[in-house]
Amino acid sequence: MIKKTTTLLTICALALGSSSFDTVLSRAAPLDSPKGAPSQKNQLRTIVIDPGHGGFDPGTHGLISKEKNVALSISLKLGKALQQAFPELKIIYTRTTDIMPGNRPTLPEGIRYRAELANKSHGDLFLCIHCNSDGRDPGKYAIRRLVRYKTTGRGKKKVKVPVYATTWVKNTTVGTATYIWKADRNLPKGDAINTTRGENMGDTKGSAFDMTSPEAKMRAQLYEKKYFANSALLGTLVQNEFIRSGRRSEGVVQRQVGIGVLQATGMPSVLIETGYLTNREEELYLNSKKGQNEIVRNIVNAFSEYKARLEGLKKAKKQKFNKKDL
Numbered sequence: 621m622i623k624k625t626t627t628l629l630t631i632c633a634l635a636l637g638s639s640s641f642d643t644v645l646s647r648a649a650p651l652d653s654p655k656g657a658p659s660q661k662n663q664l665r666t667i668v669i670d671p672g673h674g675g676f677d678p679g680t681h682g683l684i685s686k687e688k689n690v691a692l693s694i695s696l697k698l699g700k701a702l703q704q705a706f707p708e709l710k711i712i713y714t715r716t717t718d719i720m721p722g723n724r725p726t727l728p729e730g731i732r733y734r735a736e737l738a739n740k741s742h743g744d745l746f747l748c749i750h751c752n753s754d755g756r757d758p759g760k761y762a763i764r765r766l767v768r769y770k771t772t773g774r775g776k777k778k779v780k781v782p783v784y785a786t787t788w789v790k791n792t793t794v795g796t797a798t799y800i801w802k803a804d805r806n807l808p809k810g811d812a813i814n815t816t817r818g819e820n821m822g823d824t825k826g827s828a829f830d831m832t833s834p835e836a837k838m839r840a841q842l843y844e845k846k847y848f849a850n851s852a853l854l855g856t857l858v859q860n861e862f863i864r865s866g867r868r869s870e871g872v873v874q875r876q877v878g879i880g881v882l883q884a885t886g887m888p889s890v891l892i893e894t895g896y897l898t899n900r901e902e903e904l905y906l907n908s909k910k911g912q913n914e915i916v917r918n919i920v921n922a923f924s925e926y927k928a929r930l931e932g933l934k935k936a937k938k939q940k941f942n943k944k945d946l
Contacts (some may be wrong), residue, residue, distance in 0.1 A: 663930045666710045667702060668743040670734050670881065671695035672750035672891075675720035677727055680753035682897035687751040688718060690906050694894060695749045697916045705920055708925070712741050735884035746889035747856070747919070750882060751897045751906060754793040758898040763787045794902045795868035798855035799883040799891040800848070802874045850888035854926045858892060861918035867895075892919065 671692040673679035679687025692715070699711040714721040714734045722733035738746050765787065769780040855872035863869050870893075882889040894915050895902045905911035927933070 638930045639861065645700070664709070664744045664927050666712060666743045666745075667699075667827050668714065668741060668746045668885075668887075669695050669699050670711045670714040670738075670748040672748060674718060674730070675723075676716050677720060680897055681752060682758045682903035685897060685903060685907050687753075687897060690751050690897065691749045691894075692716075694719065694906075694912050694915055696920055697912055698747070698749065701916045701920050702923065706923065712737070712743065713739075731881050732884070734881050738887065739891075741888050743885070745923075746882070746885045746887055748889070748891040750891060751895060752795075752804060752893040752894060753898045754791065754796070756791055756793075756898060758791060758903065759900045760788045760790050763789055763939055791898050791900070793896050793898075794899045795870050796859065796862045797870035797893040798858050798872045798894045798897060799856050799882070799893070800851040800872060800874055800877055801879060801889065811852050819857065844854075847886075850926075850930070851882075851890055854888060854922065857922035857925050858890070858919055861922045865914055865918055912935040 652794065671694075673688035673845070675688075677688065679691070681687065695713065697715065699713060702709055703711050716738055720727070720730040721737070722730065724730040724733050763786070764784050767781050767785045768783050770783055771778055772782055773779055787843075852872060859869045859872060879891055882891060893904045895911075897903045897906065
């Protein structure tokens with residue numbers, strides 16, 4: 621779960637400039653997907669799946685569940701479904717049990733481990749799975765309002781004190797969102813790209829490039845633009861699939877201050893908020909076998925379309941899953 625503030629801008633403005641706010645790239649349905657990078661066969665070989673939080677970091681919580689457990693369950697099913705649909709893929713998880721990735725002792729170290737694992741594995745895509753919260757109590761929350769003042773004490777000690785009434789309100793916030801790294805924060809992303817893609821940035825003679833040179837940094841920025849476009853493309857496709865399933869979509873969103881784990885990965889990367897644990901009905905959906913299978917199917921179908929576009933295939937086929945295997 622991540623907190624956010626959003627403002628609507630066009631996709632063109634996003635690609636060319638920056639905003640002081642989080643930016644919604646796409647909202648409402650169905651969405652027109654931005655074009656990705658030029659086609660190239662077999663671009664997608666290694667997929668890194670990152671179940672959010674873990675171990676001592678529970679994430680947000682609902683009435684019956686914690687984010688770290690729901691995210692892990694969906695992530696493991698997602699990896700299995702991707703492997704079933706695309707046997708040629710290599711699937712890497714940042715964790716497969718309830719631990720901080722890498723068994724790191726602090727949250728910052730756990731985040732660094734996630735990115736380092738993805739980069740060292742030469743991942744072609746980074747999928748981070750989360751659940752959301754609207755910042756209020758799950759199920760229902762209290763609203764305290766002033767109703768009147770009453771006088772207490774006698775004589776000079778008389779004082780007016782406020783009297784409040786508490787009303788309990790159902791938490792009705794629901795929906796999905798996809799977050800991508802912010803386009804104008806290019807130094808961390810550029811550094812990560814230099815690290816993981818350096819072997820592909822040599823000159824025509826095949827000699828290695830000096831990664832600290834102006835030429836290498838320029839190439840890193842070119843890669844960065846491609847990763848931004850592909851991240852936005854996949855994010856839009858994921859939200860399209862959620863919308864087709866009847867889910868409410870908050871669109872594809874850029875963070876105002878960036879998301880550390882996405883910025884540190886030298887590859888297209890998205891963080892998928894699968895729904896709100898703070899809404900009772902959506903929490904039950906996120907914890908159900910039916911709900912998790914539907915979420916997985918949505919993401920895999922989006923991935924299939926993304927893969928087809930990047931690799932120049934004419935049409936992506938909708939994937940069929942053996943529900944008993946998920």
